[in-house]
Amino acid sequence: MFINFFQELKQANIPVTLREYLTLIEALSADIPQRKVEDFYYLSRSTLVKDEKNLDKFDRVFGNVFKGLENIEELETAEIPEEWLQLLNEKYLTEEEKKQIESMGGWEKLMEELKKRLEEQEKRHEGGSKWIGTAGTSPYGAEGYNPEGVRIGQKNNRNFKAVKVWDKREFKNLDDDIEIGIRNIKLALRRLRKFAREGAADTLDLPGTIKNTADKGYLDISLVPERRNKVKVLLFFDIGGSMDPHVKLCEELFSAARTEFKNMENFYFHNCLYEYVWKDNRRRHAERLNTWDILHKYSSDYKIIFVGDASMSPYEITYSGGSVEHWNEEPGGLWLERISDIYSNVIWLNPVEEKHWEFTPSTQIINQILSGRMFPLTLDGIDNAMRELSMKK
Amino acid sequence: MKFEGTKDYIATEDLRIAVNASISLERPLLVKGEPGTGKTVLAEEIARALDMPILTWHIKSTTKAQQGLYEYDAITRLRDSQLGDEKVKDVKNYIKKGKLWEAFESEKRPILLIDEIDKADIEFPNDLLQELDRMEFYVYETGETIAAEKRPVVIITSNNEKELPDAFLRRCFFHYISFPDNDTMQKIVDVHYPDIKSKLVSESLKVFYELREIPGLKKKPSTSELLDWLKLLMNEDITPEMLREKNSNNIIPPLHGALLKNEQDVHLFERLAFLARREDNQN
Numbered sequence: 001m002f003i004n005f006f007q008e009l010k011q012a013n014i015p016v017t018l019r020e021y022l023t024l025i026e027a028l029s030a031d032i033p034q035r036k037v038e039d040f041y042y043l044s045r046s047t048l049v050k051d052e053k054n055l056d057k058f059d060r061v062f063g064n065v066f067k068g069l070e071n072i073e074e075l076e077t078a079e080i081p082e083e084w085l086q087l088l089n090e091k092y093l094t095e096e097e098k099k100q101i102e103s104m105g106g107w108e109k110l111m112e113e114l115k116k117r118l119e120e121q122e123k124r125h126e127g128g129s130k131w132i133g134t135a136g137t138s139p140y141g142a143e144g145y146n147p148e149g150v151r152i153g154q155k156n157n158r159n160f161k162a163v164k165v166w167d168k169r170e171f172k173n174l175d176d177d178i179e180i181g182i183r184n185i186k187l188a189l190r191r192l193r194k195f196a197r198e199g200a201a202d203t204l205d206l207p208g209t210i211k212n213t214a215d216k217g218y219l220d221i222s223l224v225p226e227r228r229n230k231v232k233v234l235l236f237f238d239i240g241g242s243m244d245p246h247v248k249l250c251e252e253l254f255s256a257a258r259t260e261f262k263n264m265e266n267f268y269f270h271n272c273l274y275e276y277v278w279k280d281n282r283r284r285h286a287e288r289l290n291t292w293d294i295l296h297k298y299s300s301d302y303k304i305i306f307v308g309d310a311s312m313s314p315y316e317i318t319y320s321g322g323s324v325e326h327w328n329e330e331p332g333g334l335w336l337e338r339i340s341d342i343y344s345n346v347i348w349l350n351p352v353e354e355k356h357w358e359f360t361p362s363t364q365i366i367n368q369i370l371s372g373r374m375f376p377l378t379l380d381g382i383d384n385a386m387r388e389l390s391m392k393k
Numbered sequence: 394m395k396f397e398g399t400k401d402y403i404a405t406e407d408l409r410i411a412v413n414a415s416i417s418l419e420r421p422l423l424v425k426g427e428p429g430t431g432k433t434v435l436a437e438e439i440a441r442a443l444d445m446p447i448l449t450w451h452i453k454s455t456t457k458a459q460q461g462l463y464e465y466d467a468i469t470r471l472r473d474s475q476l477g478d479e480k481v482k483d484v485k486n487y488i489k490k491g492k493l494w495e496a497f498e499s500e501k502r503p504i505l506l507i508d509e510i511d512k513a514d515i516e517f518p519n520d521l522l523q524e525l526d527r528m529e530f531y532v533y534e535t536g537e538t539i540a541a542e543k544r545p546v547v548i549i550t551s552n553n554e555k556e557l558p559d560a561f562l563r564r565c566f567f568h569y570i571s572f573p574d575n576d577t578m579q580k581i582v583d584v585h586y587p588d589i590k591s592k593l594v595s596e597s598l599k600v601f602y603e604l605r606e607i608p609g610l611k612k613k614p615s616t617s618e619l620l621d622w623l624k625l626l627m628n629e630d631i632t633p634e635m636l637r638e639k640n641s642n643n644i645i646p647p648l649h650g651a652l653l654k655n656e657q658d659v660h661l662f663e664r665l666a667f668l669a670r671r672e673d674n675q676n
């Protein structure tokens with residue numbers, strides 16, 4: 001019956017399945033919608049869409065497939081409430097002026113004219129600006145009223161035109177792939193969990209106890225260590241300069257990572273990794289850490305995450321002395337290679353949109369050094385990055 | 394059996410359709426939405442409107458699907474066996490019924506609320522697939538099959554902390570409670586505080602929506618926060634004029650603690666209000 005509709009939904013990448021379609025048919029045959037288009041819309045939405053981010057897509061497809069349907073029944077016609085116009089009148093017209101109208105053909109006639117005008121305007125402005133200025137074309141003008149013109153707020157007038165519910169597209173802002181927040185990031189980071197029982201045996205192992213007791217014939221309690229997330233992470237943040245616009249996003253990532261990974265160390269660098277990093281950005285020149293020390297200190301099962309826009313001059317990566325801040329003995333690219341030699345799980349998160357990467361040579365160079373393990377700092381990107389990190393090599 | 398909202402709960406048209414569809418087709422209804430838009434209350438109100446008993450299963454991060462069916466208390470049995478208790482011979486004495494079992498046994502068709510399903514482990518919904526689909530499960534310890542006499546109406550709420558598996562979603566009806574618009578909000582307030590002065594309501598609604606419009610708030614105030622705030626305003630006898638007046642000593646609305654629950658948000662709001670006033674003064 002609605003196969004076409006179903007196919008269109010599929011094409012719009014809404015994950016609908018046959019089972020859901022059959023449920024819709026079942027609901028229809030159970031007479032749940034009371035033969036109203038709105039009811040059918042609500043019912044099909046509730047059966048076929050299971051994620052609020054798809055609601056807007058659904059609204060668009062529905063509007064497309066059932067275009068013209070709304071004409072079958074005239075739900076509401078354009079009408080302007082009488083009292084509302086009356087109100088205008090009282091507000092703007094003096095007694096004298098009112099008398100003048102009477103003499104020029106009467107209130108009724110004038111109002112009818114105004115109504116017509118307003119309707120015409122509404123049609124022309126459909127979906128356009130919020131305000132209807134009646135200044136130029138107002139019949140008042142000819143009559144000599146209200147020289148400044150009346151501004152009529154369409155927003156407050158709900159009876160103006162029936163907007164179909166699906167045309168309202170209320171869920172527009174929910175369909176957003178880059179909507180990102182601490183909680184969402186945490187969820188994405190959660191992919192990188194590695195539970196293991198390590199350390200002191202301090203929780204009761206119930207199945208073990210029962211088994212041992214049954215085997216031995218007396219109560220034999222056995223204990224196991226608690227399950228903990230064992231993943232270890234080193235986080236390197238690019239700070240300052242071109243990273244400033246991305247500070248909020250990085251803060252969110254940092255705060256999410258802080259709570260999600262118990263074994264996490266973070267370091268700062270500028271533009272590219274060189275022989276020094278620092279832990280406290282305010283004291284970056286006083287308390288520098290030798291990168292070699294870090295590579296020696298943290299064992300190779302640490303996962304490395306770089307966060308940076310990778311936008312710099314290519315010399316900063318490929319040449320000694322290329323750094324903008326200091327004289328570097330060895331090129332930054334060499335340091336990145338060292339890192340990826342020691343640690344098998346290295347990724348780079350880039351807050352710059354992926355489509356701009358190809359225009360920055362430095363981004364391409366770094367991506368090459370890390371053999372393509374650069375991911376955009378979006379939910380999807382983090383998700384993929386965590387998948388990459390959790391792979392055993 | 395038809396749900397039309399109650400005198401204490403304003404149900405929008407789309408919500409009513411979704412609820413009625415799930416009642417008559419006997420499929421679970423998954424309700425999502427911003428915190429504080431009345432997801433949990435919905436189940437209680439349906440129960441009240443249709444006069445059905447309600448069973449609530451609150452999910453925590455440690456909840457296992459099995460706990461909803463039944464639990465076998467091995468430890469007590471072990472202890473009893475050492476004491477030589479007679480009870481030990483019958484395994485049934487050590488089986489504790491879960492919420493699903495209780496719902497299946499109910500004589501009247503009940504409502505089963507599975508609250509905040511996203512709190513549990515990621516596999517949790519999958520473990521309940523068969524049970525919710527067929528409304529029956531098998532008890533290994535005693536070898537009996539528990540089947541529902543009357544299929545309960547299942548309402549599931551989620552705060553979107555975890556994605557739910559597709560197989561699970563396919564079996565549900567879905568409704569997203571969107572944030573109420575001004576009219577609906579007015580109705581909701583009327584239902585909760587019928588004797589509140591209408592001027593106070595419209596002023597406070599204005600303040601409330603202005604607050605929600607502020608970009609960058611960590612937690613936008615929601616319906617339940619608005620209701621709390623109104624209650625406070627009424628208690629403190631705040632007049633509509635006091636809400637409207639904006640002088641330099643009171644930049645932010647009175648009793649804002651009920652609306653903004655995060656000190657960063659309060660700071661942000663103060664800063665914005667301060668900037669706005671400076672612009673006003675300059676003009």
